[in-house]
Amino acid sequence: MNILVINCGSSSLKYQLLDMTGESVVATGVIERIGEELGSITQKSNPDKYPDAKSVEQLPIPNHEAAMRLMVDKLVGEDWGVIDSLRDIDAVGHRVVQGGEDFSAPALVDKGVIRSIQANIPLAPLHNPANLTGIEIALELFHNTPNVAVFDTEFHQTIPQKAFMYPVPMELYTEFKVRKYGFHGTSHKYVTRTAAAHLGKPVDTVNLITVHLGNGCSMAAVEQGKCVDTTMGLTPLAGLMMGTRCGDVDPAIHAFVAKHRQMSLADVDAMLNKQSGLFGVCGMNDMRDIHAARAKGDDAAQLAFEMFAYRVKSTIGAYLAVLGGADAVVFTAGIGENDEDVRALACQDLEGLGIVLDPEKNGAREPGVRTISGRDSRVAVLIVPTDEELEIAQATQAIVNG
Ligand code: AMP
DSSP states (O other): OOEEEEEEEEEEEEEEEEEEETTEEEEEEEOOOOOOSSSSEEEEEHHHHHHTEEEEEEOOOOOOHHHHHHHHHHHHHHHOOOOOSSGGGGEEEEEEEEEEETTTSSSOOOOHHHHHHHHHHGGGGTTTHHHHHHHHHHHHHTTOOOEEEEEEEEGGGGSSSHHOSSSSSSHHHEEEEEEEOOOOOHHHHHHHHHHHHHHHEEEGGGGEEEEESSSSSEEEEEEEEEEESSSSSSSSSSOOOOOOOOSSOOTTHHHHHHHHOOOHHHHHHHHHHOOOOOHEEEEEHHHHHHHHHHHHHHHHHHHHHHHHHHHHHHHHHHHHHHHHHHHHEEEEEHHHHHHHHHHHHHHHOOOTTTTOOOOHHOOOOSSEEEEOOTOOOOOOOEOOOOOOHHHHHHHHHHHTOO
């Protein structure tokens, strides 16, 4: 079965075609700067076989429909094509950011599902409209093919009310559904299943702390395979410190900055989303640049690094308490998978909580799933490379197979 996974953003479209027989990637691509004067499409065909070969083309891409047609042309085209026709695509899986309280599992797209995604637009005004555009165009292009929506929020729908409610007037929840939703759900779900398999335990018996550290960062407390808390909230601004997002701050900062800088609330919001986090503290948002600057004695870079790891560490402590102990702490995503310094600092001096890293294993640059804790660590520490596209493809396949 060939499954096309689509992640439609406001000005970009990421896609991946997977052959589910061996769960291999047939093609992967990204279309950028949709709606601008000049856009681009980059595709890798059979990347396992030809990892360094890619097609890059620049051309105007006026809208998402043009982008989807371009993707299809590329997938069936003469030079970089990987399939003969659209009929070779058996199902399409769509990433949807916000499913609200309507979706605790992936859903086969029908009119009711589309209405529910629309109804959740106020909770994700930047993302859900773009995701929906992708679905609507795909329904036209692939009209006899099942389309499945997979939500970033669904894994977190098992969080109990005492953890997802905010202590604000109840009407904000009853009228506007203001509550913690959490994001990166496909990643947390994928690494949960993969970590359980690595530990040799059924997924519904494991307690895990999953730590997704990429451009966006979030953690989840997973009890018996189900999410019981997470760090992101109503929006992906909450929780850990991120590349340019502040994470948790005193909520009174909004009013304070608006008053003293004479900024609108929208401008303060943009500042906390785009000019804060690592970037706000040291002017860099890529952890590799921050390490290079630290090595040259940059104090701000050192501070940003320490603040970043401190939040991960304090949340590990909080989630150990929430879970009453864990089988494993699982690091994933760009920083989580690759950055031994962040992992080491986040796990430093946690022997009393049963967490002991093996410095050699932590420093080894090996691909794939691996254990990096020492023999005497009661809690395993793992690296699990995330694969959100595969998670979406597997969920799509499961729905299509009934
Ligand atoms: P992601 O959102 O998962 O693609 O992660 C992107 C982020 O991962 C980048 O902004 C970098 O900060 C970080 N990253 C990627 N590779 C490395 C690396 N080798 N060492 C440290 N950080 C890395």
